[in-house]
Amino acid sequence: MISRSCAGLLRPHKMSLGRACGPARCTVPNQWARRSSASTEPLQPDSEGRTAGAPSPQKHIPFTSEKYPNMKRDTRFSQLNSRHVQYFKDLLGGGSAVIDGVSVDASADLEPFNSDWMRKYKGHTKLVIKPASTEEISQALKYCNDNMLAVVPQGGNTGLVGGSVPVYDEIVLSTSRINTIRSFDPVAGTLVVDAGCILESVDQFLADKGYIFPLDLGAKGSCQIGGNVATNAGGLRLLRYGSLHGNVLGLEVVLPDGTIMDDLTTLRKNNTGYDLKQLFIGGEGTLGIITGVSILCPQRSQAVNVAFFALESFEKVQHAYREAKQQLSEILSAFELMDGRSQDLVHNVTNKKRPLEGDHPFYCLIETSGSNAEHDKEKLHQFLEHVMSEEIVSDGTLADNASQMQSLWSWREGITECLGHWGGVYKYDVSIPLSDLYELVEDTRARLSSAGLVGDTNEHPVVAVVGYGHMGDSNLHLNVATRRFDKAVEEKLEPFVYEWIAKRNGSISAEHGLGLQKKPYIGYSRSETMIRLMKQIKELFDPRGIMNPYKYI
Template sequence: MVPHRVPRWPTWLFCASPGWWRTACTLGASVEQRRWPGSPWGARVTSPLACRGCSSTPSRAPEVTLTQERYRVQRLPFSTVSKEDLAAFERIVPGRVVTDPEELEASNVDWLRTFRGCSKVLLRPRTTEEVSRILRHCHERNLAVNPQGGNTGMVGGSVPVFDEIILSTALMNQVISFQSVSGILVCQAGCILEELNRYLEEQDFIMPLDLGAKGSCHIGGNVATNAGGLRFLRYGSLRGTVLGLEVVLADGAVLNCLTSLRKDNTGYDLKQLFIGSEGTLGVITAVSILCPPKPEAVNVALFGCPGFAEVLKTFSTCKGMLGEILSAFEFMDAECMQLVRHHLHLASPVQESPFYVLVETSGSSAGHDADKLSGFLERVLGSGLVTEGSVAADQRKAKMLWALRERITEALSRDGYVYKYDISLPVERLYDIVTDLRARLGPSAKHVVGYGHLGDGNLHLNVIAEAFSASLLAALEPYVYEWTAGQQGSVSAEHGLGFKKKDVLGYSKPPAAVQVMQRLKALLDPKGILNPYKTLPTRA
């Protein structure tokens, strides 16, 4: 098969990447009609105010403190990059060794401007062989490596902590093959998610995942972090849809498990080790993934619910009546909607309610799907589960409804300093932590809000204050983690652990499991050179 190139973004769209956003904020420039990187629907940022009040992106972005200083991390005894190393890299990836500090800036700092490393070199391999040679060299020389995709992570997993060599997948952006009978795509790790989706749509398929960061994130990074996102309810986990991986191990050995088979029960399924291990066990260089057919019809509806019990019952009814066409079931509380209205001037077509539910269907027959949706609407309105509903009549309206849910993050950021938690809970208890925290925090928090992927049991819990306060943080942590652990929940539903959350792993996994993880790390990366200081806790 002759690989062919996936076209890259046109220049103006490149501006929409986190890199652009950061630059715009830093410069305080007026930016209009550009995509907000956190929204899959291309919501607009109309002024630099977009950055104001954001806990991580103030209007005049100050220098981001070095992670090593802010968190007082001790550098591990890796070697430092020498002139000889640079010469060796230049031989492996000629003309693609970046050492210019300004060029390195965007890759040393995460897009939330929370973490900063001080890497002196970034490498841009194009092939697996180049990645293998780079890692073989780094392994021999005991040089630490930070694999980096689109750098859109939420937990500081994609930027160096010290001077790790940044290994970028940006130039590994080739589609290797697509089989239109089976819907199996094989591509390099650096392909951008949205671009892959566009490529597939031309052939009446779609990617099985969709994320706010799709315009920048790389499929390799998606797999390395086991990304969830908006199509999870319908198409399930990447663990089920990723069919094969090619991975380069810490010592440069290439593990080619890039099969395109739906079924393969020959030995241990090694690729699963690398899905969600955040680049700490190996560098993913290529991905084989099963893609669903593009749905013929998509419907979106918004409902108001009188209470959380009714939200849950609506979800059960929805699963029963919409069945196989249900593709999203998102919820938000009244305060979320108020903040969206206040800060973004977005109007809800549904009157004030304690809760709102956004339902999306994706099916193969517009008529059937509309029938099912109206039957469902009749049932939930008639039974009082929902007080009011609005079904999008066209794509524009559907986008407007999605914007109410998708732009919550933006609205909250404009309201003050935001303490963010991304947790999984048994769906029946999903909202209890919100009411519990409201009582616990009282007036010390401006808002405690809850929204998220109810269909996946995934709550985005956000606490807003006028400004950062250590005492409020102390009231939140470890309380939120302990509460979550008390419900056998997950302290990181879809964002992973990275640098930020590595030390809370123990709230969701027992010591025996953490110990096995550490033994796996030692087995596959005995020198610990791959993405150090991430995922596993500092202390055993």
């Protein structure tokens, strides 16, 4: 029980917000919930294709249609009229179910549905519908399909690539009113929930039963399970529990023509035909709307330990990772990478005492989660002794209590916020084969340095080029901290970074998806054959193209 509460202390709401991708991604869904009524303290908007690290004064959000003048509204779609609105009022009962931008002054009400929490994308929707059941979603979608009304499914609206907000006048279909936990089998650990359930609420429900949701991410206080599955969210628990493609057991989906596809099995094994649900996992709402999710939940670990150590090269980081997998295997729950420059910046900004003496080119944070605190600590001690005696690791420390764990995690979690200290940050969230992972940072740094763009003085736009991320998932965050956004920097970065990734068969989107932002770049990660097949799948499930148009592929 002591250990369980440590885990709780280790990830209080505020702490955990930043862990996945730093504050930019993570704090805002909650700020956004406030902002949607009071509109205070928005985040700093940022240059195309990147997110900025630190809050800044409020700013007008430009319409996406203005930011992308070459994109045009699809004229096949109908314009919303009063007859349509009346249909939805009749179907859904009006009131909270329908926000009618036609008949009432809805500017205050529609704003949170029209724009994303990064304040980067803004649509022109005049109608948000909030059906209260799968059946209502079915009828609503059928009507949209029959009447050529485009639809954007929206969960917690915490995405990072503009996938959950309209571009033009698409109707927003919010899943927030279908939010019941349908069933939980405490023996098998199988959970069935409505798509609109909030991740954190579900995880709390499971915690009371000794189970854990196999996904955790910073936006958990706002994001919905349906959206998590639709975007194939990765998050903090992937190293230990694997991806949603393995954990989701079944889905209930409403197809664009209103057909309800009931594949909501709770079986762990079911080899009867093509595994269609997989297409909707990461389908970003372009094939249908997920209304129910069945998922396998593991036991919650009773013990958590954290270690932090310094290494002299990326080769040694790889070596340490290999040793950690070998010696800690079944209890290893996080292996996070931070380069020396990122830690220098955190130190410069926070002025906190460093966990280890001296300067080192790399640092790693290891977390273990198991069923016996003493066993796990013993394994961690043995591991640290081994890697230090073998000179794989130069120095290391092991947290003795929850507050020390929290303090060690802050050196990883604090990076994104600190990077924003000087101004804007160019951020790339990519996946690269492990052996090449850090080379992208070195090559990018060399490229910007040789162009004279990096330096300690104000005439240099770039403060530092740093790398950190989820080593265990081959997921790198390449970040370029700047004093100001600068065209010269951007030209050096793109398409260089995408081409570099494509050459190593990496992914331009490790976990954030395509949405609107990365749609043009899919060719860097997928072949023409794959893209053609994807388009055929889209055509098959959504022949009229009403689902989340202008995005994805």
